[in-house]
Amino acid sequence: MYKTQPYGGRTDPALPWLNGAAVGLHQPAPGSSNGGAGRIAQSLSLLAQHLPLRRRLVHAGDAIFEAGTPFHQLYVINSGSVKVVNTAADGRNQVVGLLFKGDWLGFDGIAKGHYGCTAQALEIGEIWGFRYDTLMAAAAAQPQLLLELHTEMSRAIVRGRDALLSLCTLPVAARVAEFLRQWAESLATRGLRNDQITLRMSRAEIGNYLGMTLESVSRALSSLERAGVICFTEKGRRLIQIPDPQALSDFIQAEAQATGATLQ
Amino acid sequence: MYKTQPYGGRTDPALPWLNGAAVGLHQPAPGSSNGGAGRIAQSLSLLAQHLPLRRRLVHAGDAIFEAGTPFHQLYVINSGSVKVVNTAADGRNQVVGLLFKGDWLGFDGIAKGHYGCTAQALEIGEIWGFRYDTLMAAAAAQPQLLLELHTEMSRAIVRGRDALLSLCTLPVAARVAEFLRQWAESLATRGLRNDQITLRMSRAEIGNYLGMTLESVSRALSSLERAGVICFTEKGRRLIQIPDPQALSDFIQAEAQATGATLQ
DNA sequence: CGTGCCGTTGAACTTGCTCAAATCAGGTGG
DNA sequence: CCACCTGATTTGAGCAAGTTCAACGGCACG
Incomplete structure (x- = not known):
């Protein structure tokens, strides 16, 4: 396996922190059972209350913004899912993000003055847009808005x-498994059923996102199915069932260790 | 070559925007010849003026903050360079960033409440620390501080x-070349000489950062030298000279195209 | 009913990895 | 100042993961 080998750095004392958990500065909404879903609903309503929103219905394939156009607005996904595509000067491009309800879009425009990526809807959904300067003005009266912005930007960096x-x-194979695990986790955080995933991307897009060929994605999915970690439903090979999320994590863990990628 | 192949996405009209240029919302400092160096000096002095800073001298290897410790402070590099190491729950870890004068550290702590990475000095330098809540309080009086924060976070996302x-x-090979190109560009942006680079990381660390083995880094550097794109100085193989920055870019371009990674 | 796209699978090939040995730089102690 | 030791770097040879190329089946659409 082509994995980076250990390097005798000084930062290696294997640390026991969970990386995946989505705990933030926000306390869970009082009276909400699920921290994730509550947090997201809360922050969406905060925006709706304090900002003039441009609501837009999008269909699969619609661009929310395009790389190169001047930056003025940020966007939040109210429903649906979105992919973010980065384009280099020489034409190489890559899917660099996959976002869901409550996620923000367009942060990369703040520094450069224009969007550096193209954002494209993967399915029908509603996107809220609002001007960055309006947000900043509103934040003077409602500091919670700022915290929200910073938390989301921070989250984008961590992702x-x-x-x-x-x-x-x-x-x-583990990368594909991790991809599915994260997707399921995103659904769970939003209070949606996470025992099945409707892939809204072609194998080619997934491969582009994960840095591999479409054939490798296909083979990885087949091998995950053979391992019993996922199942395809009778109809279509884009609907994937995950009987046991833990089995997915175990699979990833096993693959990672097999390669000696554990380091230190 | 193991590169992701084209996928018939709808986002592909090869776009002509330069990705590397560091132009921001900020207008170049009036009276400063170099936008980059001016911008950085300006933003450092803005911080010094409006915030109580904890100044700390660091030596190579010193940790600025460690993954898992509670988040309260952000940091800015006043001089020197810093690497950022990400650690997963299972112990896999990786260098995910390389930062220089004027760059901010610790953004990942905002969302999670604790730092998700470890930051470590690569050489002697001075790091400024200040509390996030203090920054926010000061920003009420000095909105420019907020813009600064957002710009730096945005930049981190783009990076x-x-x-x-x-x-x-x-x-x-191209990845190593690109690594050197970016390093040189960072130096140039800061008004430093960019015709030579003192690598402050071992081959193993570079490999970890670039997702390859230390042997591959070594071979890539040797091949860059053979191609005449870089030179090693008589003393030590950690001081690299770049006679012609354009040649570096050309090399990357050529390698990228050779693989068909151009897409579209 | 043909055309086109998507997905799967197989076989051969290539890049980059693993393993191993030799060289080199730097620091330490005599 | 030199011998020595340790860790970093280079280079070679063989191997394997993942890619490339190619063929086939299924589904949608005109």
């Missing part, structure tokens, strides 16, 4: 880093 | 995405 880590330390 | 793109679309 990017975790993606990098997966990409560098996991073999293909 | 992460670009790293992902390199990792997925470039073969090893």
Whole structure:
């Protein structure tokens, strides 16, 4: 397996912190049973209350914003899912993010003054748009808005880093498994059923996202099915069932250790 | 070459925007010849003026903060360089960032309430620390501080995405070249000489950062030297000279195209 | 009913990894 | 100042994961 080997750095005392949990500065909404779903609903309603929103219905394939256009607005997903595609100067491009209800879009525009990525809906959904300067003005009266913004930006940074880590330390099959695990986790956080996933991307898109070929994605899914970690439903090979989320995690763990990617 | 192949997405009209340029919302400092260096000096002095800073001298290897400790402070590099190491729950860890003067540290703590990474100095330098809540309080009086924060967070997001793109679309040799190019660019932005680079990381650390083995890093550097794109100085193989930055870019371009990673 | 796209699977090939040995730089103690 | 030791780096040879190329089946759409 093509994994980076241990390097005798000084930062290696294997640390026991959970990386996946989505606990934030926010206390769970009083009276909400699920921290994740409550948090997201709460923050969406906060926005709705204090900002003039441009609500837009999108269909699969619709662009929410395009790389290169001037930045003025941020967006929040009220429903549906979105992929973010990064494009380099020489035309190489890559899916760099996959976002769901409550996630924000367009942060990369703040620094550069124009969007650096293209965001595209993967299914029917509703996207809320609002101007960055309006948000800042509203935040003067409602500081909670600022905390929300910072938390979401921080989350985006963490997501990017975790993606990098997966990409560098996991073999293909485990990367696909991790992809499914994260997707299921995102659904669970939002209070949706997470025992099945409707892939809204082609094998080619998934492969592009995970840094592998479409054939590798296909093979990885087949091998996950053979291992009994996932099942395909009778109809269509884009609807994936996950009988036991723990089995997915175990699979990833096993693959990671097999490669010696554990480090230190 | 193991590169992701084209996928017939709908987002592919190859876009001509430069990805590397560091132009921001900030207008170049009036009277400063170099936008980058001016911007950084300006934003450092803005912080010094409006915030009580904890200044700390660090030596190579010193930790600025450790993954898992509670988040209260953000940090800014006043001088020196820093690496950021991400650690997963199962012990896999990876260098996910390399930062220089003017860069901020610790954003990942905002969402989770504790730092998710460890930051470690690569050389002697001075790090400024200040509490996040103090920053927010000061921002009420000085909104420029907020813009600064957002710009830096945005920049961190963009950097992460670009790293992902390199990792997925470039073969090893080009990845090393791109690494050097970015380092040189960072130096240039800060008004420092960018015709030579003192690597402050071992081959193993570089490999970990770039998702390859230390042997691959070594071979890539040797091949860059053979191609005349870089030179080693007589003393030590950690001081690298870059006679012609353009040649580096050309090398990357050529390698990228050779793999068909161009897409579209 | 043909055309096109998506997905799967097989076989051969290539890149980058693993293992191993030799070299080199830096620091330590005599 | 030199011998020595340790860790970093380079380089080679063989191997394997994942890619490339290619063929086939299924489903949707005109």
